[in-house]
Amino acid sequence: MKTVINLLFGLTFLVSLFCTKAFAHSASTSAVFIDTHKAQIELEIYLPLDQLRLADESLFPSQNDDLKKVNFSALQDYMQTHVSITTQNSQPLTAQKVDDFAIHEFDNVLFMVMKMHFIKPDNFDNSGFSLHYNAILHRVVTHKIYVSYRNDMHEVLKASQDIATIGLIRYQRETLFIEPEKITAWSQFKLMFLNGMSHIAAGIDHLLFLLCLILPAPLVSANKRWQSVAPVRQCVISVAKIVTFFTLGHSLTLALTTLGYISFPA
Numbered sequence: 001m002k003t004v005i006n007l008l009f010g011l012t013f014l015v016s017l018f019c020t021k022a023f024a025h026s027a028s029t030s031a032v033f034i035d036t037h038k039a040q041i042e043l044e045i046y047l048p049l050d051q052l053r054l055a056d057e058s059l060f061p062s063q064n065d066d067l068k069k070v071n072f073s074a075l076q077d078y079m080q081t082h083v084s085i086t087t088q089n090s091q092p093l094t095a096q097k098v099d100d101f102a103i104h105e106f107d108n109v110l111f112m113v114m115k116m117h118f119i120k121p122d123n124f125d126n127s128g129f130s131l132h133y134n135a136i137l138h139r140v141v142t143h144k145i146y147v148s149y150r151n152d153m154h155e156v157l158k159a160s161q162d163i164a165t166i167g168l169i170r171y172q173r174e175t176l177f178i179e180p181e182k183i184t185a186w187s188q189f190k191l192m193f194l195n196g197m198s199h200i201a202a203g204i205d206h207l208l209f210l211l212c213l214i215l216p217a218p219l220v221s222a223n224k225r226w227q228s229v230a231p232v233r234q235c236v237i238s239v240a241k242i243v244t245f246f247t248l249g250h251s252l253t254l255a256l257t258t259l260g261y262i263s264f265p266a
Contacts, residue, residue, distance in 0.1 A: 093118035
């Protein structure tokens with residue numbers, strides 16, 4: 001019995017030894033908030049400046065580490081090159097000048113916040129359009145962009161602070177087709193569940209925590225002591241239950257937070 005326990009804890013030690021820099025959250029992500037109006041589509045974009053500098057150093061004329069010194073004229077051209085919207089017939093919308101530049105700090109990370117406006121053509125079909133976005137992503141392939149839809153008139157969004165996370169843009173998936181009328185609570189939950197699974201798999205400390213939960217699975221307790229090793233079938237069932245409920249619980253928390261039903265202090 002002691003041999004089994006020693007092997008389990010030895011495995012945990014080896015994993016943690018090679019993961020001394022483990023963290024659940026990777027580099028800062030970008031965010032895009034979409035607002036649809038009668039004549040135009042507006043994007044409010046949040047770019048982490050540290051990731052933006054990795055993607056294009058020419059946007060930062062200063063050679064020091066001051067990320068606040070950005071070439072706004074060059075950034076405007078950069079965004080118009082890497083962000084576009086097309087109709088269902090692949091007709092590009094006319095992009096207006098990028099404006100409302102501002103630098104904000106969230107969780108000790110500096111973000112460039114800006115707005116882009118795209119003029120709808122006369123024959124624009126409001127049932128769907130495509131967002132093409134690869135800012136930062138064209139160089140930093142691990143970067144991710146969360147896309148959310150905002151509209152006060154959307155029935156689903158009334159109960160979720162008028163914001164719905166509708167998609168994730170990442171490497172080799174730089175185009176997102178958006179259908180505003182098909183945004184549902186279920187579609188948001190499904191997205192958050194899949195993101196939750198990916199989040200756990202990518203977070204080494206999450207995996208370590210899950211491993212700690214699994215450690216006792218092969219053992220049988222009696223009188224508050226480990227007495228023997230469980231049968232293989234019982235062990236497999238225990239591990240499956242732990243992994244499943246951990247994933248469901250974590251994904252559910254992410255989903256409820258995104259939907260606006262629960263909130264945590266900053």
